[in-house]
Amino acid sequence: MKIKNLKKIKAENQRNRQTGKLKHDVTRRLLDYLERKYEMRHNTALGCTEIRKTGSNEPFVAVDERMRNTIAIKARLDGIDVWDEDIRRYTESRFVMSFNPVEDFLNRLRGRWDGNDHIKALADCVPNDNDWWPDWFHTWFLAMVAQWMGLDTSHGNSVAPLLFSRQGYRKSTFCKRLLPEALQWGYNDNLVISEKQNTLRAMTQSLLINIDEFNALSAKTQDGFLKNVMQLASIKLRRPYRQQQVTLPRVASFIATANVSDVFCDPSGCRRFIAVTLTAPVRLPRHIDYDQLYAQAVAELESGRRYWFDEADTQAIMQNNVQYQQRTPAEALFFECFSVPKDLVKGAYMTAASIFSLLRQRYGSQLCLTSLSLFGRMLANIPNLHSKHSAYGTEYFVSVRSSAGLTGSLALNRK
Template sequence: MYMPRFQRKECFKRVLQDRKKSITFVPEIRIPIQLINKKTSNQNNKKIINIKTLNKKMMSTTNNPTQLFLQEGYAFRRNVLSGKIEYCELHNEVTNNVAANNDGAGNVALVFRPFTQEDLNSVIMAAQEAMPTKARLHQELKTIIYSRSTPEYDPVREWLQGLPAWDGKNHVGALLDRLPGLRSEQRYWMSVWLRSMVAHWLQADQLHGNEVVPTFIGDQGCGKSTFCRLLLPEPLREYFLDHVNLGNKNDKEMALTNNLLVNIDELDQVRRSKQAELKQLLSKSRVNGRPIYGRVQADRSRYASFVATTNNHHPLHDPTGSRRFLCIELPSGQRINNEMPIDYEQLYAQILAEYNAGERYWFTEEETRALQRANAPFQSTIDLERIVQNCFRLPADDEPCKPVPMTSIVEIVARQYPFVEPTHSTKVQLGLALSACGFRMERDNRLHYYYAIPRDAA
């Protein structure tokens, strides 16, 4: 039946008024969309809203009935880590549970969850019931929800901002005490890395990524992967990724932008052809490209830091990239203590206090060289063969060649690769690599000589 425009307008007003009368809202919890991003609890996906304070601000400035409908019934936010819209149904999550969630001070916990296609359909159905005569309601709802009026929500920043003051105790030391056999310099490097992880969560350095990767080397089942996962508190653990596909561009980029901590499980299994891609991934500070299903190129921040685990005691395949790894070898037969609870609030309160006090969260050049030297025993023998081939060549059949003692070979290698130290272990491994590359060896008074011509020789 045809209805004149002025009659449709009056009818719609009456429907909206009847709708407002029929809904049993608690007045204090009519929360406008733009006011949701306030005080945060430390519980996962929860917001603490003071309903008495917000009651004074509940009247919206908009006259758009669709916006009014959304503001009265729902709260939306855009998660900057996942890139997804999250929402809460106010009349379900608050009104029906106000007694259970109210802490007595007028604060109500709102539980947010990802906004799916099914949720959008439910919102559309509810809106159609409230405004049956409104045209293009479906598109208008999507336009409002997926617009810039939906506030951004940074879960890690808000969790950190909700931490108590540091109590002055060494909670970082207590965390590292769980790792058996940890040396003093490794404890220091780990404390720098933890500060770097938090600093990059806060986007303190957008020119450099957190390149250093703590790499836990030990027996299968000693608790390496569990320890890595436990580095994140429960409210942030959904942003832990235990695998990354180095062969897929979108997977690599999402690992950087959508996660806080990424574990490269079984580091030694990363193929040699993917080593360059891994180095590039670790050094990236931002991602600039078209997101999956996106239509335009976007510039996105990196949040992720990396850890790695392996059972192989020689997992490093690229001597030039060893500065990026902080190898921690766990004594054979010993396990990481993952049983005792971690006081996450005080642990991260300490890290945050150190960062705010200006303590360094990056490695100096000297510390980087020390990392390389410490990583020398973890280089694979195959890579030592590459080092040997870069430093020496085989003599031609009729070319005169003076045999080079092992001590001189180590000195020549160390000039090009400063992390190589003249230890007995290094000499043994270099000897194996020289033999594998075809260099002839002879002994004289227990000294080893090799027929090799240095490539940098005049």
């Protein structure tokens, strides 16, 4: 009885070894078949495996379930005993080489710049009366490419151009054509910024996000979520059906367009936008030399040119953006009666309480403010309004407009 059992075990082991060899042989035949028939690459930017026939000049396409089934059927017709699951296992393995389309595009441009300023030529396609625009756009463009290259893992590209004009000035066309055909997959202009998870995910997968109709954003979204995400260097996301979060590098930069100009709700948040008003429609050439455009960016970045905005730039940007600030009713009424002197000669210091009292005297309930502390906070956020601390509290240097007709203006005599 024991001898029979031993023979049975030996026979079973023999069959297992033969089956293992057969499976091993089928796997080798499948690898040889796939590598001979197809070119595959794992697109790290899109997070998928792409395929095309060996020797073909056709573009790569994503390997989906339909494609896997087709490959499996063809393999079986060629005598290889495999199933679609075997194909899926291969396409999602390290046997498929990794490929980053952005790195591939930029790497082949190294050392090819002709020395001409193609970035400035692109900026000049946007007619406006802001003398700083070409320099600011140049810095932002370098920051966008630096973001793709991962040159700074501690900071994100936290500044975005914001183009104002009425409809028909080709603002969106300009934004879209900033990317060459090879990178158009990375352009995103239909993102709902208030959908936080989708926005965070897009920042790891897109190259350029256009916030179209920026003026449609709520104050809460603009001053809260958007202000925060624009400065992120990395993104924490939870994968579908996973418990733990993963940290992914941020890739996307932002650009924005709007049809109305009074869009900024928070004076501190406006430093993140290069706002310009178009004086005429965008004049884009029929052909943009993208190779030279991006070859210049790569060359300048590798030579050490600055791609971030320093403190002087930030102050100039904020000063420029004052004209695009939204004014609350209280702020509008303040400027009806007072102006901000350019120097500390023509004017006088007044406390927030004194200013508030004079405005209430003239406008009554139209002031729409019942809290003196809120009014003081509004005054503190007015650009270039000089203040000082005294025995009376915080005082602001203002000038009364001659047309204001305010009574009690003797309060201005105290300097």
